[in-house]
Amino acid sequence: MDVLTPRSLEQALRLKAERPDAVPIQGGTDVMVELNFDRARPAALLNLNEVAELRGWSRQNGRVWLGSGLTYAEAMERPLAEALPALAEAARTVGGPQIRNRGTIGGNLGTASPAGDALPPLLVCGAEVKIASVRGERIVPLPDFVVGPKRNVLAEDELILGVSVGGTESRQTFMKVGPRNAMVIAVVSLAVRVDGDLRAAFGSAGPVPTLVRAGLGDVDSFPQRVAEAASPIDDVRGTASYRRHALRILTRRALDRCLV
Amino acid sequence: MRIELSVNGEPCEADVWEGESLLYALRERLGLPGSKNACEQGECGSCSVLLDGKLVCACLVLAAQAEGHEIVTVEGLAEDGRLHKVQEAFVAAGAVQCGFCTPGLVVATADLLARNVYPSDDDIREALSGNLCRCTGYAKIFDAVRMAAASL
Numbered sequence A: 001m002d003v004l005t006p007r008s009l010e011q012a013l014r015l016k017a018e019r020p021d022a023v024p025i026q027g028g029t030d031v032m033v034e035l036n037f038d039r040a041r042p043a044a045l046l047n048l049n050e051v052a053e054l055r056g057w058s059r060q061n062g063r064v065w066l067g068s069g070l071t072y073a074e075a076m077e078r079p080l081a082e083a084l085p086a087l088a089e090a091a092r093t094v095g096g097p098q099i100r101n102r103g104t105i106g107g108n109l110g111t112a113s114p115a116g117d118a119l120p121p122l123l124v125c126g127a128e129v130k131i132a133s134v135r136g137e138r139i140v141p142l143p144d145f146v147v148g149p150k151r152n153v154l155a156e157d158e159l160i161l162g163v164s165v166g167g168t169e170s171r172q173t174f175m176k177v178g179p180r181n182a183m184v185i186a187v188v189s190l191a192v193r194v195d196g197d198l199r200a201a202f203g204s205a206g207p208v209p210t211l212v213r214a215g216l217g218d219v220d221s222f223p224q225r226v227a228e229a230a231s232p233i234d235d236v237r238g239t240a241s242y243r244r245h246a247l248r249i250l251t252r253r254a255l256d257r258c259l260v
Numbered sequence B: 001m002r003i004e005l006s007v008n009g010e011p012c013e014a015d016v017w018e019g020e021s022l023l024y025a026l027r028e029r030l031g032l033p034g035s036k037n038a039c040e041q042g043e044c045g046s047c048s049v050l051l052d053g054k055l056v057c058a059c060l061v062l063a064a065q066a067e068g069h070e071i072v073t074v075e076g077l078a079e080d081g082r083l084h085k086v087q088e089a090f091v092a093a094g095a096v097q098c099g100f101c102t103p104g105l106v107v108a109t110a111d112l113l114a115r116n117v118y119p120s121d122d123d124i125r126e127a128l129s130g131n132l133c134r135c136t137g138y139a140k141i142f143d144a145v146r147m148a149a150a151s152l
């Protein structure tokens, strides 16, 4: 196995083009579990921790840019937490402090799990994923980026640079159901945003996190519509019917929070 | 591959396998078995260390990612042969039974108290939510954290 540690974005993209088999690693909170349990033995790892261009966040023409290396702990800090409150609330539910200090938004996109907690808040805020390779850059709306459970549209020479999100300072919230308040994979999760229209996005209730939209006049029927948009399964964490039920209740509560 | 890093204030070098964790490197290459290996998947916190001052699970950091960075392990908390206040409080409060979770909890508590000198019970609960203990039921651990906070 080789470990490649680029010191700049340009170098990172060049290495990824030369070694498309290299698995990117940022916080390692998904990749290391695979390595430690011998479930993956990639020919190379591309350590992105030293690429300064992937870190941090900034404001850009009314939108917010989140570098792929932004950690959950950073997303919980003001003033970013005030600009994107649902993302901050979601970040606070991820793992425990040790996981939030390392785990990144880019890693959550890379893993593209149906339960990825950053994804519903990003969906309701109209996130666009910026991807790059030596061939150039492209922007993919988040709903088109995740194409199946743990599958995304990245080509083998591409890296995630970050995401651009709107909806800052709008009324938004995040909720997650699990057996305890820390260290849980969501049984279901939900982000809701009210800002000109109603938007909800759920996790762990279908093959991919999914966005549902309706007009402001549809407040009463919205919880039912969100529950109907889900295609949950029975698994060790919960049953399909419980997940649908929980989504309906959570949507109602989230709307109450956002409409006060 | 060879990596250079700082551990507990000392520059050091280790020959590591490319795919191994920082936890393995600390325990098996650098002779620092204080950080414990229980789950290797970030669930238990017994491998907690500080990486550039941030609390992390050493089992989820690739050893090669620590190159050029500063690590503090539980072995680095005592000063001049005297236990850290958090360690003293864990002993005094009877917060240690089998002791397997203790190094991780001590590092996580030291990290909490470095940021928050007057933690509420909720602050403590949240700060230690990534650390599991199978023996104590946590009550004595909470006593130890409150005792350490009072002594700082």
Ligand SMILES: Cc1cc2nc3c(=O)[nH]c(=O)nc-3n(C[C@H](O)[C@H](O)[C@H](O)COP(=O)(O)OP(=O)(O)OC[C@H]3O[C@@H](n4cnc5c(N)ncnc54)[C@H](O)[C@@H]3O)c2cc1C
Pocket: A023, A024, A025, A026, A027, A028, A029, A030, A031, A032, A033, A048, A068, A093, A094, A095, A096, A099, A102, A103, A104, A105, A106, A107, A108, A109, A110, A111, A115, A116, A117, A118, A154, A158, A159, A160, A161, A183, A184, A185, A186, B041, B042, B043
């Ligand atoms: C104990 C524990 C608890 C957890 N709890 C939660 C939880 O509550 N909610 C949740 O959503 N997740 C949880 N996770 C999963 C994980 O922490 C998240 O998915 C996290 O966002 C991954 O980020 P990372 O930087 O650690 O990713 P890494 O492990 O470094 O990478 C993850 C994936 O993304 C790819 N990747 C990373 N960066 C890039 C890039 N720039 N370009 C292209 N591909 C890239 C990697 O190749 C890999 O496939 C938990 C994990 C653990 C171990």
Ligand code: FES
Pocket: B036, B037, B038, B039, B040, B041, B042, B043, B044, B045, B046, B047, B048, B057, B058, B059, B060
């Ligand atoms: S051994 Fe690292 S968290 Fe359990």
Ligand code: FES
Pocket: B095, B096, B097, B098, B099, B100, B101, B102, B132, B133, B134, B135, B136
């Ligand atoms: S004292 Fe035994 S696991 Fe905590």
